[in-house]
Amino acid sequence: MRIPRSMSFRTNKNRGFAYLALLTGVALATGCGGGRQIKISNPVARIGASEEGVASWYGEPYHGRRAANGEVYDMRAMTAAHPSLPFETWVSVRNLENRKSTEVRITDRGPFVKGRIIDLSRAAAEEIDLVRLGIAKVKLTVVDPPRSYLRGRQFTVQVTTARTQQNAQFLEKKLKGKYKDVYIRYRPAIAKGNTPESWRILVGKVNDVKQAQKTLLEVRPDYPNSFVVGWDVE
Known part of the structure; x- marks a missing residue:
């Protein structure tokens, strides 16, 4: 199904509230209507879980600001915003109109527009020819992180910030x-x-993202807003 051009691309003006919630400890109930929603019952996404819906992309004025996971958003990196998937989750994004696909890492929250399920970085949007039209019907599938991303990287659990x-x-x-x-x-x-x-409070420092996810499962009952993040995130 082709998305009408009249459905123009809009960025999310409320993106900053997601980061504010992490700072203050207030949980946000966000979501996108439409499509088949991935149901996340724990802090670790199941490999192979999938959903379909509308994707959009975002660049300026968010380039250079902090994403919801705390790292600085770079629209040239292969990242994306999703309403509920855990941070550090990797998903394959397939454009159902042209069959082009790419893989992105979830670092942010959004989109906050009804019917949309993912906001891609500009770089990711270019990979599937999404930039010009602004939106497209896509299928998301949770995948294992690329080995090139994991190599030499350390992970931790961010409990909260003060x-x-x-x-x-x-x-x-x-x-x-x-x-x-x-x-x-x-x-x-x-x-x-x-x-x-701010001052980040972290638990653990490991080379294996799955080990960090195990620590997260231990921390989450007491600190529901905690999440896995790369140690190198400043």
């Missing part, structure tokens, strides 16, 4: 009573998007 170092140290002390490896990492402010400085 606005002050004192609050971060208080939570660090609390977590050390239950977990062996607890870290605090400072994150500087970013002028674009008015993102304030």
Whole structure:
């Protein structure tokens, strides 16, 4: 089915609220209507899970701002926003109109437009000829991360972020009573998007993303907004 050109591309003006929720500990109930929604009952997506719906893409003014997982969004990287898939999930995105496909890593939340199921980076959108029309019907399938991405990379579980170092140290002390490896990492402010400085509280530092996911399953009951993230994310 061809998507009418009159359905013009729109970026999400509320994207910053997803990151705000992670900072404040407030859970957001977001979702997209239409298509067959992937049902995520735990923090780890099942390989092979799939859904169909409409994809869009986003670039400026979000390029250079922090994504919902805390890393700086780069529209030239192979990433995407999804309403509910866990961060660090990789999905294959197939354009059902031209059969072109690509793979992206979930780093952000969105889209927040009814009927859309994924917001691709510009680079990913170019891979499946989505940039000109802005939207297209796609099929998403959860896949294993590429070996090239995993090679030499370390992962951790971000429990939460604190606005002050004192609050971060208080939570660090609390977590050390239950977990062996607890870290605090400072994150500087970013002028674009008015993102304030913060202190990230992390549990674990491992070479295997699946091991990080196991740690996440242990942490989630007490900290439902925690998620797996690359150690190199600043």
